[in-house]
Amino acid sequence: MKLLSVFAALFCVSAVALPANADMITITALDVRGTGVFGHDLNVSGVTVNGNAPSATNSLANPLDIVLTYSNLNLDGDASANDAVTFTIRGTRPTGNVTAMNQGLDAGFGNLDGLTVSVVNVSGTTTDLGNNIVFDGFTGANVAAGFNGAIDKAASINGTVVDLISAATGSFQFIQGPIDFALTPTLAFTDPVGNTNSAGGTLVARHYDLQFSTVAVPEPSSLALVGLAGGLIALRSRNKRSV
Template identity: 45%
Template sequence: MILNLEALPMKRLPLLCALSALAFASSANAATIVIETLGFNTNGVAFDATNEANASGELLNGAAFPGANVAGMTHDITLTYNNLDLDGDTTANDSVTFTINVTNPGPGLLFNQGLHTNWGTVEGMDVSVSGVSGVTTDGGAPIVFDGFVGAALGAGDGSGTVDRSATINGIPYSLMASGGTGFVFVQDFQDFAPVATLQYRNSGGTQGTLVARNWDLQFSTAIPEPTTLGLLGLGMIGFAARRR
């Protein structure tokens, strides 16, 4: 349909400008960031100095991390992650709060190397994210969780030998080490497209304790395009002219 602007009453034009601006406002660029290798032990965020520095308010099942082994079929880990740039202004002043939910089919354990099912495997473990909250500091746009985009699986043993395997969402992980003396720990990391839930299955091998170790989490937000802001301004000018 061709719109004849000359045929429209002048009092309708300001409204048309505003509606056009709002229509264009639905088109936006997504600012995306990945929190890499986020992992936990009995003290909270661990294994990565940057993550430890950026995390705050860490809680395990609603209480402070105890610094000792914690057993249970579920582990809800809540934290605020700071110093992010999710509005595309090159200033790392955004924060997001979220909870990582770990569920096991039976007894689970959080210990100094990560999480497992308390049988030395990760069989049946699921990991997801809930309770995401936060808006960008400058733009006020909501921050959302896109999904996990990577995960590590680890295995350790005091004999110097590791022979373990498992899958995460069907992706095979293999952990092998031999010929060592004393404790040895190896891990395998895989990248993948964003997924809402990590499913640990098909635990195999007999030597070593399997551990759900680190995760990559992708967050994003929509930021208005520069042209959108200009059109929105034109719409407001139209309204102002109409009110005179």
């Protein structure tokens, strides 16, 4: 019976030693607002904010979900960019609503404290290989401030502070500060104490850099090996009990 158990173990190893991530791609500066997605018009379709079409009216919810399909990707290594993935940008807070406005996402007008952004409900397969598309994490993000005068605001993303400072220009201005970082599943925004008090204006979460990759789907023959290995192990267990 020892020979049988070794044989079953080898089947298990061969069945689960499948290819890992086949390819990956980064979507950069994905500009998500309550009024839609900007700068990616040829790539984005089917955008909804909390189940509704984007509009000029601010959307309030917790969680707040912006669902979109990003197409024209090449994740299977062929000559054509014909892959697509559908995913949700989700904003949450411990209490209160998240706002999706014309300039971005916030935790109440002019602040970001307690806002968390994540990606959920990822679906899609590569056109040619049929591999599953998965979200690896964020690799960057932006915070931004807008005001009709001098701006002196700050916010932190996962603990890194971004200062947004500008002298008055005589008209409305909107400035942005990016952060790049190692892969992370979520973005936590906070307002550093004492550094968020220009005389009004907005403070929002804006662009996101996201990395997606593909994971090979087990072939039916591999799944059959897993089932066979399980059956052999179960058989060995029953034989031991009957001795």
